[in-house]
Amino acid sequence: MADRSFSISRLPGFATIAVIVFVLLYLPIAMLVIFSFNAGDSVAIWEGFSLRWYPEAWQNEAVKAATLRSLQVATAASLIATGVATMAALGTTRRRATRGQSFVYVMINQPLMVPEIVTGVALLIFFSSIKVITGYQGLGYLILAHAAFCTPFAYLPIRARLEGMDLALETAAADLYASPWQTFRHVTLPLVMPGAVAGLMLAFVTSLDDVVITEFVKSAGQDTLPTYMLAQIRRSVSADINAISTLLLLLTVVLLTAFFLLTRKRT
Amino acid sequence: MSTPMDPKARAEVRRGWLLSAPALVLLAVGASGPLLIMLVYSFLEAGQYGNVEWVISFKAWFNVVMTRDIFDGTLGFADAHLTIFWRSAKLAFLTTVFCFVVGFPTAWFIATRTPSMRTALLFLITIPFWTNLLIRTFAINQIIRNEGFLNTGLLYLGIIKEPIVMLYTDFAVFIGMTYVYLPLMVLPLFAAIDRFDMRLLQAGYDLYASRWQLLRHVIVPVVKPGIISGSILVFIPALGAYVTPRILGGGRNMMIGNFIELQFGQGRNWPLGAALSVVLLVIVSVALIVYTRFATGGQDKSHG
Numbered sequence: 001m002a003d004r005s006f007s008i009s010r011l012p013g014f015a016t017i018a019v020i021v022f023v024l025l026y027l028p029i030a031m032l033v034i035f036s037f038n039a040g041d042s043v044a045i046w047e048g049f050s051l052r053w054y055p056e057a058w059q060n061e062a063v064k065a066a067t068l069r070s071l072q073v074a075t076a077a078s079l080i081a082t083g084v085a086t087m088a089a090l091g092t093t094r095r096r097a098t099r100g101q102s103f104v105y106v107m108i109n110q111p112l113m114v115p116e117i118v119t120g121v122a123l124l125i126f127f128s129s130i131k132v133i134t135g136y137q138g139l140g141y142l143i144l145a146h147a148a149f150c151t152p153f154a155y156l157p158i159r160a161r162l163e164g165m166d167l168a169l170e171t172a173a174a175d176l177y178a179s180p181w182q183t184f185r186h187v188t189l190p191l192v193m194p195g196a197v198a199g200l201m202l203a204f205v206t207s208l209d210d211v212v213i214t215e216f217v218k219s220a221g222q223d224t225l226p227t228y229m230l231a232q233i234r235r236s237v238s239a240d241i242n243a244i245s246t247l248l249l250l251l252t253v254v255l256l257t258a259f260f261l262l263t264r265k266r267t
Numbered sequence: 268m269s270t271p272m273d274p275k276a277r278a279e280v281r282r283g284w285l286l287s288a289p290a291l292v293l294l295a296v297g298a299s300g301p302l303l304i305m306l307v308y309s310f311l312e313a314g315q316y317g318n319v320e321w322v323i324s325f326k327a328w329f330n331v332v333m334t335r336d337i338f339d340g341t342l343g344f345a346d347a348h349l350t351i352f353w354r355s356a357k358l359a360f361l362t363t364v365f366c367f368v369v370g371f372p373t374a375w376f377i378a379t380r381t382p383s384m385r386t387a388l389l390f391l392i393t394i395p396f397w398t399n400l401l402i403r404t405f406a407i408n409q410i411i412r413n414e415g416f417l418n419t420g421l422l423y424l425g426i427i428k429e430p431i432v433m434l435y436t437d438f439a440v441f442i443g444m445t446y447v448y449l450p451l452m453v454l455p456l457f458a459a460i461d462r463f464d465m466r467l468l469q470a471g472y473d474l475y476a477s478r479w480q481l482l483r484h485v486i487v488p489v490v491k492p493g494i495i496s497g498s499i500l501v502f503i504p505a506l507g508a509y510v511t512p513r514i515l516g517g518g519r520n521m522m523i524g525n526f527i528e529l530q531f532g533q534g535r536n537w538p539l540g541a542a543l544s545v546v547l548l549v550i551v552s553v554a555l556i557v558y559t560r561f562a563t564g565g566q567d568k569s570h571g
Binding site: 009010011012013014015017018019020021022024025026027028029031032035042043044045080081083084085087088090091092098100101104107108110111113114115116117118119121122123124125126128129144145147148149151155205208209211212215216226229230233234241242245248249252253256260264 | 280282283284285286287289290291293294295296297298299300301302304305308318369370372373375376377379386388390391392393394395397398399400401402403405406407408409410412414415416418419420446449465468478482503504506507509510513514523524527528531537540541544547548551552555
């Protein structure tokens, strides 16, 4: 029986294409990682194993500053995004659907629908006026912009978590004379927590990876790691970019694996 | 809707708004609001050193497609702009089609594996999806550049005598976009195929349908919402792509995204940049409206 259902769903050539797709999907990334350990500075000719590009990249002051800035912005933005997303998710789930709810939903998901370049341009225009009026040039603009486009990524897993929640638990707590705050603190919050952590990680990764919006919003000397890399790639290719990419890749994979395990437990 | 709400329900609604308020404010300041300001800017005069003069003008909108000859003042189509629009539309379309052609078999393959295998393969598709787009584009750059892996390999094997120039061509942008946006096609296709009832195939076989006929008349119509989702998800970012054409297309093979950026850099024509952004936004909105019509049309929302 199992054998039979396998054969009916098999379509000629599909498996071959799929395997090729998987190989081609990973080959370029694999090459990039492999050549970050190349002793020479070619990206195509292997000259022996070496770790030289990693310290070399790290000794570059510009890389160091960009890395720290990226982490700063991603941390602040993902915390803000997760905070407002958690509140919004609590406000838009666990009750009868209203028209207001879909408005909130559209507003929060808006960054997913607008091309990044358009958001980037709009923010450039908006912030340039604010910069003139207030004279403030700091990282606040980047954090605000990142927090805004990270919010939908934080919101979705939290909402999914809340929608799967048993409403009776809150009612039960109230029946047992728990105050609304106690109910929230001891019942709702622990249940939301895995969703919030998952959302925080997605928001962090999203912020860390952003190039386009950052490119438009940043003031002079505010390069993040991706915008620094973008500028470097256009100039020349040197293997230290491979080393930075590999580390960034590693961080993404670690966070994603954690996210995956965190959200899978439930289902 | 018309029945008056009891106080408890009303309090609940108010609480909902209060809890959503911080997110709404953040998104209004950091995303939606600036779009409206951008629209205003598209109707202003360009400042000499960038930014704008606060004079109402339709020049930017006029310049989107038309141009006035600097010598004799005659009107004509802005060929350079039209070329860029055409290239963007063509590349985004080709990318979408090719992503579907290779994405569909991949999604089908994943959906027909055992559950544990399926989870693993989905994870493998998801990783590139979340991996920095810049890094993935850069990886492609390294493969196809003249002194890159592909050319070096082919030269070494004696298949070619000189490196094939692939970088900084439309072809490179097409390959790069297909590579970076493919997961966006595979994931919704998988979701649709996963819900597909394989017994329909059995029924089709019993009625002497060939595999091709099954694909054409049973599978594709049923998973259509997934096909539309995937196509929209690929087409929208591909049309507004900025990083991929910049790294793989070089200065001459601009797409709309790069052309918009140019207006805020060397071009010093913010209103034109704003107008072009509005055009892009409108195209994307139309695509999204078409999407909601088609993707949810089957669930009988047509009268609503």
